[in-house]
Amino acid sequence: GGYAPVLRPGAIGHLMLTPRRWRHRGDHYQWLTSFLAARDLQTLTCRVVAWSIIGLGVIALPVAVSTSQYTAMSAPVGIAIVILCTGAMAGVWLRSEWPTWRQSVFCVVLGTLLIAASCVLLPNPILALVGSTAFVVTTAYTVFFHSRQLLLIIGGIQAATLASLAWRLFVADPVMALSSVALVLTINATVACACELALKIAGSEMSHGGIEPLTGLLNRQTFYDEVATLIGSRSRRDDRYFV
Numbered sequence: 001g002g003y004a005p006v007l008r009p010g011a012i013g014h015l016m017l018t019p020r021r022w023r024h025r026g027d028h029y030q031w032l033t034s035f036l037a038a039r040d041l042q043t044l045t046c047r048v049v050a051w052s053i054i055g056l057g058v059i060a061l062p063v064a065v066s067t068s069q070y071t072a073m074s075a076p077v078g079i080a081i082v083i084l085c086t087g088a089m090a091g092v093w094l095r096s097e098w099p100t101w102r103q104s105v106f107c108v109v110l111g112t113l114l115i116a117a118s119c120v121l122l123p124n125p126i127l128a129l130v131g132s133t134a135f136v137v138t139t140a141y142t143v144f145f146h147s148r149q150l151l152l153i154i155g156g157i158q159a160a161t162l163a164s165l166a167w168r169l170f171v172a173d174p175v176m177a178l179s180s181v182a183l184v185l186t187i188n189a190t191v192a193c194a195c196e197l198a199l200k201i202a203g204s205e206m207s208h209g210g211i212e213p214l215t216g217l218l219n220r221q222t223f224y225d226e227v228a229t230l231i232g233s234r235s236r237r238d239d240r241y242f243v
Contacts, residue, residue, distance in 0.1 A: 027147035028199075029101050035202065038228040042098050049141070050093035053111065056134055057086030060118045078121070085114050104145060112138045112154050116161040125169040129180040132162060139188045143195040151192075158188070 036042045060082050089107045092099050099107070115134045122128035135158045142151045162181050169177035210222025218226060 027101070027150070029104060029145050032145055033098060034230070037098075037231075038225055046093045046095075046098070049107075050090045052137060053086060053090045053093065053107070056111070056115070056137065057082055057090075059134070060086075060114065082114070082118075085110055105150065108138050108141055108146070108150070108154065112157050116157055119161055120164055125165050125172075126176065126180070128165050129162075129169065129177075129184065132158075132165065132184050133187060135161075135184070136187055136191050140191050140195050143192050144199065 033042075036045055061079060089111060092103045092107055112135070115132070115138065119128040119132045122131065138154055139151070139158070142154050162184060166177045166181045169180065210218050210225070212219050
């Protein structure tokens with residue numbers, strides 16, 4: 001049910017390079033999970049993500065109320081949807097166990113769709129474009145924890161939302177529409193680049209800081225950190241086997 005990696009003599013110095021290649025080839029949720037586990041940062045990360053979700057949900061509640069002008073039932077239905085979705089996503093991160101990869105993807109996709117729906121339902125397109133800056137939260141999370149393929153999916157949802165809002169505002173004020181969309185895109189792109197840079201810095205430090213130049217092997221402290229990382233990364237329910 002598990003796997004047993006075999007290390008040849010001299011191969012252990014190559015361990016530090018593996019996370020870097022893995023991260024650039026695709027999804028790096030498991031690598032970042034190990035990174036946080038080795039530094040006892042999983043609990044803090046869970047709390048930060050959970051309170052971010054709750055905060056966005058609280059902000060979205062007035063948006064759900066404002067949709068009452070469309071139908072008499074839209075406000076209570078919207079409030080119920082916001083509460084249920086926010087509760088489900090926050091509950092995933094408030095548990096004692098670190099979320100699985102599927103749960104993480106579920107949260108980021110659902111959160112993006114919830115932000116998109118809240119913005120589209122707002123009657124005021126200017127206010128909706130301001131609210132779309134909340135996309136920066138899901139953008140940052142996806143860059144940190146997941147692959148560029150998932151970022152493209154998230155970005156597609158965001159782009160469709162911005163296009164819809166810009167079209168509504170373009171009829172009344174073309175300059176405001178273009179300026180608002182450009183502002184939101186600039187914020188998202190800047191945050192994405194900053195997160196990518198932080199990951200590269202972390203990967204560079206892990207790849208080179210713990211290698212003894214003479215032997216090419218891990219030094220003592222880095223070896224202990226690697227062992228803690230490997231053990232910590234197996235603390236999830238979906239991946240507990242380690243040899």
